[in-house]
Amino acid sequence: MSELTWYNLAMTSDTTPVPLVASASNVFSGLSAWKAFNGTMANADDCWLATKSAIPYLQLDFGKQTKVQAFRMKTRLNNEANSPNAFTISGSNDENANFTILHSVTGKNDWVNNTYFNIELSTPVNYRYYRMHMTAFNGTNAYVGIGLFEFGCYPPPPPVNKTLLSKDNKVYSTNIINIWHDTKMTSNTTPAPYVASASSTQSTTYAPWKAFDGVIAPLDNQSSWSATATLRNGWLQLDYGRKVTTNKVEITILEFTTSPKDFQILGSDDNNKWDIILDVKNEVWLQTGSNESKTYNFKKDVSYRYYRINIDTVSTPNKQPMITELKFGYDRKELMEIPSVTVQSFDKYGKFDFANLDLDMDIFTYVLPSTIKEKQLTKKPLSIGFD
Missing domain, CATH: 2.60.120.260 (Galactose-binding domain-like)
Incomplete structure (x- = not known):
């Protein structure tokens, strides 16, 4: 069987990149749903956070039916007390009804800080909407949080329209954070x-x-x-x-x-x-x-x-x-030089949309080749020049 691969969602708001839409039953203190799907967990505020009293759920709309066979998640960074103890993961092609329970978890009181909890289904499913619905919680804290929530499938997900930057035979990407x-x-x-x-x-x-x-x-x-x-x-x-x-x-x-x-x-x-x-x-x-x-x-x-x-x-x-x-x-405005043009570099560092290219970059970094699993492209990649 081919290697399990994870969708790189890289969300930057509840509605970007299109067509993804993140939502939740409630949001506490501006820690919105999309932060669980942004692929990062820089600090304790880089998460989705909700009040437990509302029987919370976290949801992603892929915008179309999307094949999934695995889920993995991390609780809020350094806050295991904000973790769910019992929850279900469901799928639906109708946002308001007909959610099918795909997996149930109870007695989950052993979350480890900054460590994935993995769930793999016996067969793949194909839904547009996926929802994590929580019914019991650990600790006495009034809030529950998810730092990261990711979706995987066999074989690798279909390619997405991502872009890297190119100039003078070198390849670049950016990492712009503004919170x-x-x-x-x-x-x-x-x-x-x-x-x-x-x-x-x-x-x-x-x-x-x-x-x-x-x-x-x-x-x-x-x-x-x-x-x-x-x-x-x-x-x-x-x-x-x-x-x-x-x-x-x-x-x-x-x-x-x-x-x-x-x-x-x-x-x-x-x-x-x-x-x-x-x-x-x-x-x-x-x-x-x-x-x-x-x-x-x-x-x-x-x-x-x-x-x-x-x-x-x-x-x-x-x-x-x-x-x-x-x-x-x-x-943080970071310009990264990418060592090679591969499927993996496009997936990991490519962007749906390069905004704010007129900004002065604060930091220049070089991505080590060992951090990217090499699989060279057989076709010329999409790239744009910049001055």
Whole structure:
């Protein structure tokens, strides 16, 4: 029998690449369904996460009937307590009805961090929709997560229309990551494990969590954090509950008078010793309108549990600091040189669509030949030149 091969889905949203569509019963804190089908698990937020109380399911629509004989999955990175204990995998050609149970699992309490759990069917099936439906869970955590979910078949999946880049007899691909760690908080301690705090607060109307709720409304200061009105400086902080890797921050102000002029972005692992990540002096904001946003890139990637903005002065001397939204993110723009043009290199590193080729790449890497199983193409591959 030929080797079991896995579909390389490489999803970048719930609806890309076309015709794939990822969906779920519910999504917690912006950790969407597609993240279980993106082929990566860079950190604990690179996953699909849902609340257990909703009897959750995770689903992929291939856009057409697709042959599958095996499934493999990983639970959320470093979070075995977020794992399912009992679940079924079903298939259907009708999204809303007639799901056929293909495999059932019960008593699955031995998940291993960053390790695949494999399921292979005795015969292949051919459905458009595949769904993982969970009915029991491990641990007392309120959430369940899947870091990776992949589909395999015999023989190898049919070829997909992927592209590599070519210039001067060399072959390249890109790896572009651009994420924001959205928190969508509803109080200073929800959703767990996030905790928002500040040096002072004008009132509960201007609580610290208001700067992490994802809401931006013109001149709606009730969705902003405010220090006590008599103070002219202060800090605002978020505890992620675990280390989070970042290299950028976006600050959205309410309006000019309360905007931060001199401030630092700080990071800490213990809420005691703080490292300066970014130091900004004499920042200039628009004096008209509201909710201006600015993004600041760090000099390097950092990873901390606690992040804080420390505001020394605001734009108008007789005003207190206010922040409408504060969020941290991570981006990476990598150009990779591919050692050879093979079926496997197209499958592993090819893209359905090369977007953002006008961006300056941060990192250049070379893929070692040993990481690609060689099977030379018998026809000229599709490639495009670039300058």
